[in-house]
Amino acid sequence: VQPWGIFADFERTNVQGTQLLADILKSLPAAVDPPRLVHISSFTAKIANHIPVDELPDWAPYSKSKCLTEVLLRDSQLHNLVILRLGWLWGKDDNVLLPLLYRLQKNPIWKICPTACPLSIHYITNACESIYCAMTAEKIPSLIYEFKDREGDMEIEDFIEMYVGAAYDVKKVPRPFNIIRAPRSLVFGFFTLVEWIPFLGYGTAWVFDGFSREPLHLSHHDYRLNNEKAINELGYVAKVSREEGINELMEKRKMQNSNNTSASD
Numbered sequence: 096v097q098p099w100g101i102f103a104d105f106e107r108t109n110v111q112g113t114q115l116l117a118d119i120l121k122s123l124p125a126a127v128d129p130p131r132l133v134h135i136s137s138f139t140a141k142i143a144n145h146i147p148v149d150e151l152p153d154w155a156p157y158s159k160s161k162c163l164t165e166v167l168l169r170d171s172q173l174h175n176l177v178i179l180r181l182g183w184l185w186g187k188d189d190n191v192l193l194p195l196l197y198r199l200q201k202n203p204i205w206k207i208c209p210t211a212c213p214l215s216i217h218y219i220t221n222a223c224e225s226i227y228c229a230m231t232a233e234k235i236p237s238l239i240y241e242f243k244d245r246e247g248d249m250e251i252e253d254f255i256e257m258y259v260g261a262a263y264d265v266k267k268v269p270r271p272f273n274i275i276r277a278p279r280s281l282v283f284g285f286f287t288l289v290e291w292i293p294f295l296g297y298g299t300a301w302v303f304d305g306f307s308r309e310p311l312h313l314s315h316h317d318y319r320l321n322n323e324k325a326i327n328e329l330g331y332v333a334k335v336s337r338e339e340g341i342n343e344l345m346e347k348r349k350m351q352n353s354n355n356t357s358a359s360d
């Protein structure tokens with residue numbers, strides 16, 4: 096999971112790897128109660144809501160691979176299959192999104208970033224609960240379920256302020272200006288131009304503080320999730336509240352600070 100890369104690499108891992116697993120399951124002897132395949136997908140698979148499947152761009156390699164994997168599974172004719180779309184994962188052991196958001200809020204460009212859409216965030220323990228519900232449910236009435244925290248969606252500014260503030264003990268997390276914001280089309284066009292420069296490798300080999308077309312697209316289009324089916328059909332609760340998740344982050348930070356102090360002594 097990263098905001099840059101080559102589609103062929105994501106395709107090999109997500110699409111071809113899942114195809115191999117599906118083929119193995121289909122090769123097993125027929126059974127009255129076949130093993131259930133619980134596929135962990137992502138909100139990014141909803142890119143097909145914004146771009147036709149046969150036109151999915153390589154500049155969104157992670158989202159494209161997740162979407163194509165779902166298409167593959169829907170066409171696989173597996174009888175005991177469930178697909179879980181998880182929201183933006185956050186939590187105390189996050190070494191992917193959290194460092195990126197920390198660098199982002201320190202970048203002066205953050206102050207004029209285009210207005211984003213609300214995010215469906217998902218605490219890591221609640222994500223584990225989602226998988227548990229899908230594994231243990233006696234019946235799976237639907238093929239695809241979406242999951243997020245029970246408090247609902249968050250504006251990206253509020254999410255970064257809450258998450259970065261708790262994890263890094265930042266007293267005042269910078270927020271974008273209320274009025275002066277760059278147009279989405281201008282920012283997207285700029286990074287399109289930068290990613291087209293062959294020798295630079297931007298967007299495929301590296302990115303600067305998460306600024307590339309894929310995360311811009313994901314945060315500035317509607318990728319919100321609806322967890323009503325998961326609640327009604329699978330018994331999903333999202334047992335860890337947002338406040339409890341933040342408290343866990345703060346406790347981990349205090350423990351790390353204490354350990355660092357002891358080591359220095």
